[in-house]
Amino acid sequence: MLLAASTQRTIGLVILAIVFIGGLVYIYFNIRSARDELGSEIELAANRRPYMDDDELETKRLDLALGSSLVLLTITAITLPLYWLGEPGRHEGRDVDTDRIFTNRGEEIYLEGAQCVACHGSEGSGGSVSTAITTESGEFVAQVSWKAPALNTLLSRFTEDEVIHTLNFGRNGVMPAWGAGGGGPLTDQQLEEVVYYIRSIQIDEDQINTEVANGIREGVETKLRAESDAEWAIALREVNEAKDATARDVTLASRDTFGFDCTEQGDDPRCIADNEAAQVLLATEAEHAGALEAAVESWLADVDAVRQSAWDAALADNPALDNEGNEEDWRFAALELLSTPGEVEGQELYLEYGEILFTNTAAAGSYSCARCHTYGWSFDATGPYSLELHGTDQPILDEYTQGGGFFGPNLRGGTELEQFETAASHADFITRGQTIGATYGRGGSGGNGQMPGFGPATDSSPVGPTIGNSDEFSYPALLTDEQIDAIVAFERNL
Numbered sequence: 001m002l003l004a005a006s007t008q009r010t011i012g013l014v015i016l017a018i019v020f021i022g023g024l025v026y027i028y029f030n031i032r033s034a035r036d037e038l039g040s041e042i043e044l045a046a047n048r049r050p051y052m053d054d055d056e057l058e059t060k061r062l063d064l065a066l067g068s069s070l071v072l073l074t075i076t077a078i079t080l081p082l083y084w085l086g087e088p089g090r091h092e093g094r095d096v097d098t099d100r101i102f103t104n105r106g107e108e109i110y111l112e113g114a115q116c117v118a119c120h121g122s123e124g125s126g127g128s129v130s131t132a133i134t135t136e137s138g139e140f141v142a143q144v145s146w147k148a149p150a151l152n153t154l155l156s157r158f159t160e161d162e163v164i165h166t167l168n169f170g171r172n173g174v175m176p177a178w179g180a181g182g183g184g185p186l187t188d189q190q191l192e193e194v195v196y197y198i199r200s201i202q203i204d205e206d207q208i209n210t211e212v213a214n215g216i217r218e219g220v221e222t223k224l225r226a227e228s229d230a231e232w233a234i235a236l237r238e239v240n241e242a243k244d245a246t247a248r249d250v251t252l253a254s255r256d257t258f259g260f261d262c263t264e265q266g267d268d269p270r271c272i273a274d275n276e277a278a279q280v281l282l283a284t285e286a287e288h289a290g291a292l293e294a295a296v297e298s299w300l301a302d303v304d305a306v307r308q309s310a311w312d313a314a315l316a317d318n319p320a321l322d323n324e325g326n327e328e329d330w331r332f333a334a335l336e337l338l339s340t341p342g343e344v345e346g347q348e349l350y351l352e353y354g355e356i357l358f359t360n361t362a363a364a365g366s367y368s369c370a371r372c373h374t375y376g377w378s379f380d381a382t383g384p385y386s387l388e389l390h391g392t393d394q395p396i397l398d399e400y401t402q403g404g405g406f407f408g409p410n411l412r413g414g415t416e417l418e419q420f421e422t423a424a425s426h427a428d429f430i431t432r433g434q435t436i437g438a439t440y441g442r443g444g445s446g447g448n449g450q451m452p453g454f455g456p457a458t459d460s461s462p463v464g465p466t467i468g469n470s471d472e473f474s475y476p477a478l479l480t481d482e483q484i485d486a487i488v489a490f491e492r493n494l
């Protein structure tokens, strides 16, 4: 665009210069030619009759015609290049207008027309949709709440072309097909308008880092609450179980007696017990909040120590790794060790960290891998189910087969060691993601680009009619190299 702008401006300036210089040259020759002609006839030859003299011939009308032509010519000669000079500004203005109009219309579609907001949250912050799971043959299994990923980081994951593909065809039956291509109600231009709106709500790198870090902490917390042998953890598990038990009693009572409700039957012993359990839970949570926080910190510090020891071990193997320019080699040498069982003490802990990243629940799972690679993860298939809400008391799965394949392929059983010869090329794939039509690894197909990239992204062919679209758009990474490495090590050991 800049190039185009300066070309137009240059052409404008050149024309202006030609007009100006041409004008000067004309004036110069005009003055010269106004002198008396050499050898012109002084007296009329005897055989000639005198014709009307100049004054008679050059009437006022001729003066007027010539004069106004000159004025018009001057105006044309000057305004034409001036118009060219203003052209880039007009393009910019048009781009700004188009941007604004498309973004506003996109917002309208997001909020009203297609109500993306109902599932994806306000400003694309992520949400969920209630949907029925059925068997393959169509029998009802359960009513579930399915995570709808945040769209305010979407353009870090996918190019706009890839987004248009998803909008056209939907996903897994829970994300409707919106585009005419997939039988949906929106035109191609409306899809572009939605993309313009999505462009306008992307969050920055700091916000992303904070969300990811909060998700990690939550994952560590959940893990420690479930598995830690510390006193605080045992106490918390006890009071949580007691609360679950009293809550179950209340639920069963309301199933037995139609209309049973603790807000009205507050003096029922089961309601009193449940109320008390809730108080105890609250107090115990408050009492141990500090210990929990400290345990999370120390767990993360232990992971750091394992990573550091792998970097040290890699350097001990090859002292040239800390030479300038070898940062990447050092990183991947350490990653190879962290991915290989028995090479680094504490590898199990590092892999647990990788699993927490793989299943990061922040922003409706947008930073996770499990939402596409693990069946049931997006709808909490192992979670507590209640007849009232889900139509069943039984969880759909006893446990997840992490990375067992769903929308994305199975990653288990050493498949990734086959697909990617080295941890480095594996990490590179996670960083860039899959590109429409491009192959990857040893035999990765050129699909629809539906495997997101988790590193920084640039989009060099954004959609829409904006002239300035020859510009590239850049978006921040969703995961740091350090986080991607932990996931890679986890996947290489699935």
Ligand code: HEC
Residues within 6 Å of the ligand: 109, 110, 114, 115, 116, 117, 118, 119, 120, 129, 146, 147, 148, 149, 151, 154, 157, 163, 166, 167, 171, 172, 174, 175, 176, 178, 194, 371, 378, 407
């Ligand atoms: C009825 C709920 C619902 C509505 C309405 C909806 N979506 Fe979705 N959308 C989902 C769910 C659920 C997913 C995740 C599907 C999955 O897990 O496979 C999704 C996935 C997506 C994805 C893929 C994102 C990613 O990172 O994988 C995009 C893009 C998207 N939706 C955009 C939109 C837009 C734009 C609209 C409005 C035009 C919209 N959605 C309306 C439920 C919805």
Ligand code: HEC
Residues within 6 Å of the ligand: 358, 367, 368, 369, 370, 371, 372, 373, 407, 408, 409, 410, 411, 415, 416, 419, 430, 434, 441, 444, 445, 446, 447, 448, 449, 450, 451, 452, 454, 487, 488, 491
């Ligand atoms: C939006 C859904 C989605 C998410 C989220 C996702 N993937 Fe994928 N992934 C895919 C799809 C689809 C493919 C298959 C791509 C193809 O072949 O076209 C794939 C392929 C892969 C492969 C290559 C598998 C093989 O053997 O060919 C790896 C490795 C992988 N994903 C890892 C990850 C990791 C790690 C994450 C999280 C950081 C992740 N994926 C998040 C959809 C997803």
